[in-house]
Amino acid sequence: MRVAVARVADFQPGERRIVRVGRRSIGVFRVGDKFYAINNHCPHMSGPLCLGRTLPHLSSSGPGDVSLAEHDTLLACPWHGWEYDLATGQSFLGPGEKPARGFEVSVQSGHTVSADAAMRFPDRIPGPYVAETFTVRVEDEYVIVDTRQGGTS
């Protein structure tokens, strides 16, 4: 099912819209010039995920050094605070210790990197939950959410 969410011009960066698509409630988020769509249902305890706060990824290389990512791409469930990557729906626990071992290096397509939660947030531990995400496209100045296939394009 395809649903027009809004005109692009009416949907400013940092805004969100929650739309009903068939029986689903879906949150569409504009982050910079990118759009993301994620199921308004937290896989932990069925909370209304898309009513939660968004936040940027926070990283630190050591004491005294803190850097915030430019855009809010994490979404925290308003109930228990599980945090989800808007792009992949992957949940995350807190910061993790990097394992002291050798790493493999490879060259992958951009699409693969985007979908690999561990590569997007290498200093955090993936959690047990994955929220459903959907494709969002801009067509003829309209933001269109499409539930026929998962994953944000």
Add this chain to the structure above:
Amino acid sequence: MIFDADIHPTILSSDLLSRLPSPWRRRFELFSTRAVAPPMVYPRVRNGGTRLDSWPPDGLPGSDLDLLREQLLDEYDIGFGVLIPMQGHTFGAEEPEYAAALCRALNDAIAELFLDKEPRLRSCVCVPHEAPRQAVAEIERLAADERYVQILLPTGTSSPPGDSKYLPIYEAAAAAGLPVAFHLGGVEGHRGDGWPSFYLEQHAWYGNSTAMVATNLICAGLFERVPGLQVVLVEGGISWAAPLMWSLDEAWTLLREDVPALRRAPSACFREHFWFTTQPIEEPADPAQLVAALEHTGMTDRIVFSSDYPHWDFDSPSIALRDLPKDWRTAIMSHNGHRLYGGESR
């Protein structure tokens, strides 16, 4: 019908003020009440310790009946919800006449703003617990109103809860046919190990203060003195209960002359007089371990579901306890609450 034994309402200051007589209204305006103890002072995890979506446009989480209906009673088809007004924990510890006026205003506000408008809700009699004479008067004032299903006390009473000072409250509760519910809080000490350093410690071990209440009431011989009394342990976990009963029984076998008022095995008192609510029930990675822990208590017929709405650690009635055996879950969601509090007729 689903029973929810722990819903937290909030009465806004303006709604209290209008129900407080002079001179207490002026005192509340000028000085308010004493501050809450460290449970509320720790930095809370998110959103003031409440669900982010439970904040109404005007007011505080738990202050808006329509939102409570929408997010809890209607959403999960809860037929019987017990309000636990935590403001009573601090109000009840003020000096006697002020405490009595505050608790009376609180109970009346709950009745007018929640109970009169919503037949699915019940509440507790909040009492000036450090002033038992006034507490008994408040119990007697409201005992005939069947919408009040229990007396509420905090775990953090000024003296240990089995102290003879509080005996009139327990006697009045039993005379009214009402259980006493203990909920974590109050302005006095965090019994057991004292105040922990971090919220995480306290949250993971609410059972500590709760276990101290159960132990103290049993060892004080309270249930020999007030055999009709039932006690509900709200929001304190459950899995610790069986090992505690084992230890108490063994100690009683060896040391019973120390507590001559206690004439039966502590575990027998525990199983005949106590009830539990579920949230925050312990959730081991292997659910079979929780099933075993609950089985050891011998009290699965005395556990009542609770959501803890609108707090951040809310348990959804449709998701929680799914790993328990089906007949246990059915009893916990419904039958046990029916036995404890009565059903539709109340």
